[in-house]
Amino acid sequence: MNVVPMKSPRPDAPVTEIQPAHSPPSRRRAPHVASARQPTRMDRLIKILAPPVMGLLVFILLWAWLANHTPQLPGPLQTWRAAVEVFSHPFYDHGPNDQGIGWNILRSLERVGMGFGLAALIGIPLGFMIGRFTFLNNMLAPIISILRPVSPLAWLPIGLLVFKEAQPAAIWVIFISSIWPMIINTAAGVTKVPQDYLNVARVLNLSEFAVFTKILFPAVLPYTLTGIRLSIGVAWLVIVAAEMLTGGVGLGFWVWDEWNNLNVEHIIIAIFVVGIIGLLLEQMLLMIAKRFSY
Amino acid sequence: MDQKFIQIEDVNKVFESKQGAFTALTGIHLTIRAGEFVSLIGHSGCGKSTLLNLVAGLIPPSSGALLCAGREIAGPGPERAVVFQNHSLLPWLTCLGNVHIAVQRVFGRTESAAQLKQRATAALEMVGLSAAQHKYPHEISGGMKQRVGIARALSMQPKALLLDEPFGALDALTRAHLQDELLKIVAATGATVLMVTHDVDEAVLLSDRIAMMTNDGRLGEILQVDLPRPRDRLALAEHPRYVSLRGEVLKFLYQRHAQRAA
Numbered sequence: 239m240n241v242v243p244m245k246s247p248r249p250d251a252p253v254t255e256i257q258p259a260h261s262p263p264s265r266r267r268a269p270h271v272a273s274a275r276q277p278t279r280m281d282r283l284i285k286i287l288a289p290p291v292m293g294l295l296v297f298i299l300l301w302a303w304l305a306n307h308t309p310q311l312p313g314p315l316q317t318w319r320a321a322v323e324v325f326s327h328p329f330y331d332h333g334p335n336d337q338g339i340g341w342n343i344l345r346s347l348e349r350v351g352m353g354f355g356l357a358a359l360i361g362i363p364l365g366f367m368i369g370r371f372t373f374l375n376n377m378l379a380p381i382i383s384i385l386r387p388v389s390p391l392a393w394l395p396i397g398l399l400v401f402k403e404a405q406p407a408a409i410w411v412i413f414i415s416s417i418w419p420m421i422i423n424t425a426a427g428v429t430k431v432p433q434d435y436l437n438v439a440r441v442l443n444l445s446e447f448a449v450f451t452k453i454l455f456p457a458v459l460p461y462t463l464t465g466i467r468l469s470i471g472v473a474w475l476v477i478v479a480a481e482m483l484t485g486g487v488g489l490g491f492w493v494w495d496e497w498n499n500l501n502v503e504h505i506i507i508a509i510f511v512v513g514i515i516g517l518l519l520e521q522m523l524l525m526i527a528k529r530f531s532y
Numbered sequence: 533m534d535q536k537f538i539q540i541e542d543v544n545k546v547f548e549s550k551q552g553a554f555t556a557l558t559g560i561h562l563t564i565r566a567g568e569f570v571s572l573i574g575h576s577g578c579g580k581s582t583l584l585n586l587v588a589g590l591i592p593p594s595s596g597a598l599l600c601a602g603r604e605i606a607g608p609g610p611e612r613a614v615v616f617q618n619h620s621l622l623p624w625l626t627c628l629g630n631v632h633i634a635v636q637r638v639f640g641r642t643e644s645a646a647q648l649k650q651r652a653t654a655a656l657e658m659v660g661l662s663a664a665q666h667k668y669p670h671e672i673s674g675g676m677k678q679r680v681g682i683a684r685a686l687s688m689q690p691k692a693l694l695l696d697e698p699f700g701a702l703d704a705l706t707r708a709h710l711q712d713e714l715l716k717i718v719a720a721t722g723a724t725v726l727m728v729t730h731d732v733d734e735a736v737l738l739s740d741r742i743a744m745m746t747n748d749g750r751l752g753e754i755l756q757v758d759l760p761r762p763r764d765r766l767a768l769a770e771h772p773r774y775v776s777l778r779g780e781v782l783k784f785l786y787q788r789h790a791q792r793a794a
Contacts, residue, residue: 434620435620435622437614438616438620438622440607440608441608441612441613442608442610442637442688443610444637448633448636452622452625452633453622456624457624
């Protein structure tokens with residue numbers, strides 16, 4: 239309704255009148271508004287980007303300075319050139335001991351995925367049961383307290399002993415070191431479900447299945463997601479060490495192999511790759527967690 | 533039977549805690565007729581919510597018996613719907629979802645999905661929330677949340693409606709509005725209502741009887757509210773009987789059983 243009377247004078251009005259009356263103020267206004275808005279956007283962008291960029295610059299400068307004084311340590315430029323080369327053929331395959339970075343990353347992710355997946359499959363339901371049944375909690379609390387602080391690699395010999403093979407042993411290490419945060423966070427989440435919600439469940443006389451799907455699961459989900467995030471962090475942390483010891487294709491083995499070749503550039507590349515993938519995993523899970531917070 | 537729809541007979545409730553036993557209720561006798569509206573009023577800590585929770589079946593009595601329609605109350609049941617003070621809606625379900633979960637439980641075995649949905653939408657319509665049915669609890673106001681809580685309770689077609697300070701967390705205007713709506717709904721459905729409140733006007737306006745509780749967890753007096761229905765808050769404000777009833781409750785609460793200094 240409002241649009242019509244505002245528009246109608248424009249076509250009705252003589253062209254000569256429009257041009258001087260309309261365009262100069264609109265021209266004046268438009269740049270003014272733009273100049274007032276765009277810098278603020280730029281300002282904000284600079285404010286957000288400047289500190290991390292400066293941090294990275296300082297880091298690279300320190301690294302370059304350190305590399306200058308240590309002949310064996312490659313500098314940033316040298317590493318960059320090596321990285322370009324490594325990443326230009328990510329999926330080459332020259333036998334089991336010489337494969338592209340892409341394969342190494344995928345195999346490491348695969349191991350983490352399997353170990354972590356198994357841990358989630360067992361840890362999350364177990365956490366629910368521990369949280370729901372006090373008896374089970376009291377039963378398992380001492381075992382969890384003893385096993386949780388154990389260094390992940392201490393589990394490797396047991397894995398090798400039981401599975402007699404390197405591959406499942408590495409997965410076993412990932413499994414056992416990433417299961418605890420999921421058990422503990424899920425259990426804590428279950429005990430923290432507001433009594434109000436449980437009262438609603440009782441008053442509505444919901445079945446145990448409905449209590450689980452309609453109340454417990456959604457209420458605990460944010461806690462479980464935190465557990466998953468911590469777990470995947472641990473799993474990714476452990477994979478390099480586990481692969482160094484067990485061998486096979488993977489980032490950890492690659493690091494060890496390049497150490498034996500004294501190819502330090504590649505070790506540094508591996509460190510960055512591990513760090514960046516860890517960051518991406520974390521961010522991905524944070525995004526999922528945000529979706530499920532109430 | 534109808535004269536004794538809810539029977540509370542010589543009920544005592546003692547809570548065991550680390551500091552020792554705490555007696556919340558002593559020797560409560562109260563009988564509520566079918567279709568009657570009874571308010572429990574008293575200072576905070578007098579045990580009125582405890583009594584409501586006993587009738588709801590959320591907690592068991594230490595001694596004595598509670599009956600609903602001649603049967604002992606052994607636990608919560610859909611024939612006694614509760615409206616909680618803090619609405620207690622599930623934040624991950626929409627308004628409709630929150631009502632539907634109750635409908636599903638009570639009528640899910642006997643009715644089709646379309647009928648269930650029809651019941652849920654009808655309950656929301658009764659409290660005037662049809663437009664907000666697909667919103668989540670965090671998207672609506674406190675008064676609307678409380679209405680959803682009432683709709684959820686009504687949707688179960690309970691024989692008794694138990695209200696635990698249902699309007700306590702709301703501002704005065706919203707509260708008055710919802711009280712008027714509750715009056716209409718109760719008149720339309722003929723539900724038996726037990727309501728906990730600390731609002732004297734609310735108790736007099738809504739109730740057939742007001743059970744006034746002392747600070748040591750006893751039933752002090754029961755006041756008959758013999759005001760004609762339907763009641764209108766504006767007309768009642770000047771009504772001499774309303775004023776005198778209101779005065780009696782106030783006298784009980786602030787003269788004879790004033791709260792000890794905290």
